[in-house]
Amino acid sequence: MTDAVLFDLDGVLLDSARAIIGCINDALEALGEPRRPPADLRRFVGPPLADGFAELVGPQRAGELVSAYRTRYATASLEHTTVFPGMVEVLEAFGARAPLAVATSKPLAYTKPLCDHLGLTPYFAAVEGPSLAEIEPKTVTVRRALDALGLAPGARAPMIGDRLHDVEAAHANGLRCVGVLWGFGTEEELRAAGADAIVAEPSELSAVAL
Secondary structure, X not given: OOOOEEEOOEOOOEEOHHHHHHHHHHHHHHOOOOOOOXXXXXXXXXXXXXXXXXXXXXXXXXXXXXXXXXXXXXHHHHHHOXXXXXXHHXXXXXXXXXOEEEEOOOOHHHHHHHHHHOOOHHHOOEEEOOOOOOOOOHHHHHHHHHHHHOOOOOOOOOEXXXXXXXXXXXXXXXXXXXXEOOOOOOHHXXXXXXXXXXXXXXXXXXXXXX
């Protein structure tokens, strides 16, 4: 039996690479920095932006880059983000058996409009992410998703994610983590973080997450 299933957003449900990477380059250009090859920016998709942006332009200018990024992303996210093939079918099947929640590092100010725009909101009993004003560890976001579902740490509520932060946050809350390979992490990253299972296609999720 499964009490619930938690999903990361970018790289699990949503193919957001074009929107995020494009907006990072737009923001870099706005700050007078050179645009980077998309392949070099892919690893910044998923984790909290401030961490990666400090690496790109230094901690002193990371806040500026975040502001410039957000100016563009509010619109671009709706134009250039799609749902990964097969994930709507997963949500339909899983939702018939357990409550579902989103636990994402993407601020709710962008998460909720995206889920509405893409028709995903009705599938979820809870959608949790940080506010624009805070940098929230993924562990805290996952705990708030559990709270919203009326569950405690250690519940039978696997987290489905694509980056090491998802694995770490799940384990910190006593949850299993299923890593997916269609997102922005690698199999090596997920295995090193201790993912409990790894799948290559959405159709494989039911065998390891329910």
